[in-house]
Amino acid sequence: MTPKKIAAFAIGPISGALLGLISLPTITWFFSQEDVGRMAMLQVTIGFSTLLFSLGLDQAYVREFHEVTDKPSLLKRALLPGLILLTTTLLVLLMFGGTLANWLFEIPEWHLSLLASTALLAAFLSRFLSLVLRMNEQGLAYSMSQLLPKLLLLAVIGTYVVIGAEKSLTNLVIANAAALAFVCIVFAYNTRREWLASMTASLDFQHLKHMLRFGLPLILGGIAFWGLTAIDKMFLRTLASFEELGLYSVAVSFAAAATILQSVFSTIWAPTVYKWASKGEGLENVHKVSRYILALVVLAFCLAGLLSWVVTFVLPPKYDAVRWIVVSCLGFPLLYTLSETTVVGIGISKRTGFAMLAAISGFAINLVGNWLLIPHFGAAGAAVSTCISFWVFFVLRTEFSIYLWKSMPRLLLYSFTLVCVSGAAVFTLWGDSLKGLMAAYWVLLLCASGFAFKDEVRDLFAFLKNFKFDDVRHGS
Structure with missing residues (x-):
């Protein structure tokens, strides 16, 4: 493209x-x-x-x-x-x-x-x-x-x-x-x-049956994914109130700024990777792309942890807790985007049942997490539960893809995302009393990621240095 x-x-x-x-x-x-x-x-x-x-x-x-x-x-x-x-x-x-x-x-x-x-x-x-x-x-x-x-x-x-x-x-x-x-x-x-x-x-009914054989397993997986992303709101309505649900939905909406990355990447990635698969070429770039997205995910978590206080300037005082909740709400768009780079083996192999299994597992964890955390922490508990369940969802999608397709390095993927999710959970639940320590945590993580992804940073600067806007205008 x-x-x-x-x-x-x-x-x-x-x-x-x-x-x-x-x-x-x-x-x-x-x-x-x-x-x-x-x-x-x-x-x-x-x-x-x-x-x-x-x-x-x-x-x-x-x-x-x-x-x-x-x-x-x-x-x-x-x-x-x-x-x-x-x-x-x-x-x-x-x-x-x-x-x-x-x-x-x-x-x-x-x-x-x-x-x-x-x-x-x-x-x-x-x-x-x-x-x-x-x-x-x-x-x-x-x-x-x-x-x-x-x-x-x-x-x-x-x-x-x-x-x-x-x-x-x-x-x-x-x-x-x-x-x-x-x-x-x-x-x-x-x-x-x-x-x-x-x-x-x-209307070719034979081909429709073929499409349904591919798509029907995704119904159960789709419902499980819906539960993974929405059960927190259902639990908040049941175990808390519409007020807590309103607070949480505002935090989710601010975190939706991260869907810029998700939307742009998913829109471009799915057609591109399937085009590669149909031609049998380009698939060696999957690991390289996953490293770039991982670097962006870590950067987004760190910046959100350091700058979340900004939201208090644009919201009424009753929404002050959004500044702590919003960081964990980033788990859904960021970890889902990252999983899109590592899950390609399931799509290429057409073994969609594994995608369903990953979603069901994440959904089950979110069910338990919401049931345990919302009565004590309200909207903050819902955010943490969803963030953790999406990390599990990401890991399972990656492992299933490797099982069905081919191996890929993942120590860096799992370690950095786990550190981000752990920091986000602590920040959301106890950030108000750990302000200085949490700021130091995000700064240290930012520095560590800068070192780990120095090659990607160098490539980015080289790309920006050589980028010509004429290329964009002419599509070259």
Whole structure:
């Protein structure tokens, strides 16, 4: 992938994360902590429905894309089964009035159920349409489709503030549902050739069965991964309160700045590594890439530990604990990104059951961790439990990939990530009373990583020194 295409794919995640850091303080200042927590439940449900109803066919689409010639037909086979199931399920739920809203928000209002259904359907469609742009390497269109909903959400929230609109849950759900619907429309416009062609394409049931054999094991794994990332919020709602859930969701949102790395890398990495596999070349670069990502992961943990106090300047006083919680919340995006570099053997071998086993194991650990920690530490306990479970998830994905494919050096991978996760856990639970010691810890770790990754740092400086912006403009 050329520098020009990489830059195009990077615009969306980077700009989206920056806009998120602007809109988030606005929401916390003008909406109640309970409603912020309720919105977290909507996000959890969106993630669950997208994973469940995709039937693993989104992953099958990515895996098969470079191996088939009829791309519109492939899209139809991937999208149609889940779309029918999701639409039917939502229609049935809406027949029961405010049941869906009661499950999500403990407010049984039919209009909230309708808004939530709109958000769920739009998010599902956007998932598949975004894959079309991603696999066709249409980076700018992909980035704009990610950026525009954040702009719309910010515009709607800003309008509420200017006109003095009621700071209600309904208005907050409207803003989020409108943003998701808008991005779906933009995706549909940008991929109109593919999905219009897919409407008249034949539906090859034999190939669909082949895709389902690849994707169905991912349903269980997908649910387990959803649990790995969302069970903390479910436990907070059950064992704590919507206020604690709101505090935690704000910390997670700040940590989502790390999804810049996750989004950019995952968008570029999956198509690239599968293209290498289809041609039988380039796979020797996997270890080199993992070292670069590891260096970035350690750097992100250290900087977050040293600079987390900055968030207190943009949040109301009741969110002061976010400064300690946010570091452990980095575990999900950072360790997941790192695992994407080491898990390629599972994808190449098509042994997706091992991916499911890693997710289930991490989910089980997160269940136990949340059950033990949340009653004593609240949102901080949820953050630590999720961070630890993602470290286990990363280790298992790496070991399974090595078992199925080929060996790779991993002492540096495991040791540095373990030190980061351990430091993050102590920082989150007891950082308020260990401020000086924790600052020294992060500084020492930063220095140690600088020495361990001196070759990567040298390569980076050499690249920046020789980089020419003309290369980006011309895609050379």
